[in-house]
Amino acid sequence: MNVVGNSALHMLLAQAAVLHLDRHSILHPAAPQAGHIEWLYWFIFWILLAVFVLMIGAFSRAAGKTRVAVSHPLPVMEKDEIADRRAGWGVGLATGITVITLFVVLVFSVITGKRVEGLTSKDPVTIQITGHQWWWEVTYPNPQADQTVTTANEIHVPVGTPVVVLTSSKDVIHSFWAPNITGKRDLLPGYSSAFWFEIEKPGIYHGQCAEFCGLQHAHMGFSIVAEPVDEFKAWEQQQLKIAAEPSTSEAVRGREVFLTHACLMCHTIRGTDAGSRLGPDLTHVASRNMIAAETLPNTAGALAGWIVDPQRIKPGTAMSPNPLAPDDLQAVVAYLQSLH
Ligand code: HEC
Ligand SMILES: [Cu+2]
Known part of the structure; x- marks a missing residue:
C-alpha cells in the first residue's frame, strides 16, 4: 500500500473511533x-x-x-x-x-x-417516547404531575433495569432504532404500543429514526445514556427541579428575552410563564450533550446559530427564525446555558 492509501486508511479508522461507530452497530450489542x-x-x-x-x-x-476451443465449432450433443x-x-x-x-x-x-x-419485566422504568417531525419527546410518566420528567432526544436509563418504552407519534410514522439495544420499533400516530429492553453495559448509544418521515428524517437522531442506577436517580432528581434562577445579569436579561419573544409560544421552561409543548422542553436544556435531535453540539455558537435561523440547519423544522439583536441573542444563549 502506498503512503497516501495508508494515511487515508488511518484517517478513516481514526474517524470511525472519533465518531464512535460502535455506538451505532448491531455488532456491539449492549442489551x-x-x-x-x-x-x-x-x-x-x-x-x-x-x-x-x-x-x-x-x-x-x-x-x-x-x-x-475457438477454432472448433460447438460439438453437436447427442x-x-x-x-x-x-x-x-x-x-x-x-x-x-x-x-x-x-x-x-x-x-x-x-x-x-x-x-x-418476551416481556419479563419487574419494577421497570417506564418511558414515553413521542415522535415529532423531527425530534423525540421523552417523558418519564408519573401519576403525580410534578414528578414527571420531560426531556428531548437524550434518553437516560439505568443499567441492569428493565425499561418499558411506550411509543406514539404526533404527526407521521417514525421508527425508533438504537441498533446496540434492540430492533426497530415503529411510532404510529394515534396508536400507542410498547416494548422493552434492558441494557447491561453502561455507555452512550446512538439511535436514529429508521422510517422516512420527511425532509429532515436524517436529522432525527437520539442517544441513550445508560448509567449506573444511582447516577440515573441523581439525573432524575435534577430533571424534576424547576428551572434554576438565573444568577448573572446577562442570564436574567436572557430570560426576559425568552419570555418576551416567540419562544414561549412553543417551549416550556418550568418555573417560568413558558408552558407550550410544540417544541422540546428547555427546563434543563443545558444538561443535554446535543441539540436539534443530535444535529448540533450544545455549545454557545451552535445555540446562537440555531436560534437565529433554524431553517438553515433543518429546513422545514417547526421552529421559526428569530432575528434577535446581537445582545439579546447572547443573553438568551447565556440563559439557556444556565439551565442545567
Ligand atoms: C414556532 C415554534 C417555535 C418557536 C417560536 C421557537 N422554537 Fe425553539 N424549537 C421548536 C421546535 C419544534 C424545536 C425542535 C426542532 C428539532 O429538533 O427538529 C425547537 C428546538 C429548540 C432548541 C433545541 C432544543 C433541543 O434540546 O434540541 C432550542 C435551544 C430552542 N428551540 C430555543 C428557542 C428559542 C430561544 C426561541 C425564541 C427565540 C425558540 N426556540 C422559538 C419550536 C419553536
Ligand atoms: Cu422520523
Missing part, C-alpha cells in the same frame, strides 16, 4: 435483545457465505468443464437420457435444499422475534 439480533445476523451470514462459496465453486467447475435425468435430480435437490434453508432462516427469525419480545 440481550440486541444480542439475539446479532446472533441471527451471524447465523444468516454464515449460511450466505456457504452458499456464496458453493455457487462460485459450481460456476468455476462448469466454466472449466465446457471450455470449447441426447443423453441418463445425463438429463441426473441433471434433473441435481436441480430438484438444489431447489429442495434452498427451500429448506429459507425455511430454517424463517423459523430462526420468528424465534429471535419472540426472544426479543
Whole structure:
C-alpha cells in the first residue's frame, strides 16, 4: 500500500473511533435483545457465505468443464437420457435444499422475534417516547404531575433495569432504532404500543429514526445514556427541579428575552410563564450533550446559530427564525446555558 492509501486508511479508522461507530452497530450489542439480533445476523451470514462459496465453486467447475476451443465449432450433443435425468435430480435437490434453508432462516427469525419480545419485566422504568417531525419527546410518566420528567432526544436509563418504552407519534410514522439495544420499533400516530429492553453495559448509544418521515428524517437522531442506577436517580432528581434562577445579569436579561419573544409560544421552561409543548422542553436544556435531535453540539455558537435561523440547519423544522439583536441573542444563549 502506498503512503497516501495508508494515511487515508488511518484517517478513516481514526474517524470511525472519533465518531464512535460502535455506538451505532448491531455488532456491539449492549442489551440481550440486541444480542439475539446479532446472533441471527451471524447465523444468516454464515449460511450466505456457504452458499456464496458453493455457487462460485459450481460456476468455476462448469466454466472449466465446457471450455470449447475457438477454432472448433460447438460439438453437436447427442441426447443423453441418463445425463438429463441426473441433471434433473441435481436441480430438484438444489431447489429442495434452498427451500429448506429459507425455511430454517424463517423459523430462526420468528424465534429471535419472540426472544426479543418476551416481556419479563419487574419494577421497570417506564418511558414515553413521542415522535415529532423531527425530534423525540421523552417523558418519564408519573401519576403525580410534578414528578414527571420531560426531556428531548437524550434518553437516560439505568443499567441492569428493565425499561418499558411506550411509543406514539404526533404527526407521521417514525421508527425508533438504537441498533446496540434492540430492533426497530415503529411510532404510529394515534396508536400507542410498547416494548422493552434492558441494557447491561453502561455507555452512550446512538439511535436514529429508521422510517422516512420527511425532509429532515436524517436529522432525527437520539442517544441513550445508560448509567449506573444511582447516577440515573441523581439525573432524575435534577430533571424534576424547576428551572434554576438565573444568577448573572446577562442570564436574567436572557430570560426576559425568552419570555418576551416567540419562544414561549412553543417551549416550556418550568418555573417560568413558558408552558407550550410544540417544541422540546428547555427546563434543563443545558444538561443535554446535543441539540436539534443530535444535529448540533450544545455549545454557545451552535445555540446562537440555531436560534437565529433554524431553517438553515433543518429546513422545514417547526421552529421559526428569530432575528434577535446581537445582545439579546447572547443573553438568551447565556440563559439557556444556565439551565442545567
Ligand atoms: C414556532 C415554534 C417555535 C418557536 C417560536 C421557537 N422554537 Fe425553539 N424549537 C421548536 C421546535 C419544534 C424545536 C425542535 C426542532 C428539532 O429538533 O427538529 C425547537 C428546538 C429548540 C432548541 C433545541 C432544543 C433541543 O434540546 O434540541 C432550542 C435551544 C430552542 N428551540 C430555543 C428557542 C428559542 C430561544 C426561541 C425564541 C427565540 C425558540 N426556540 C422559538 C419550536 C419553536
Ligand atoms: Cu422520523
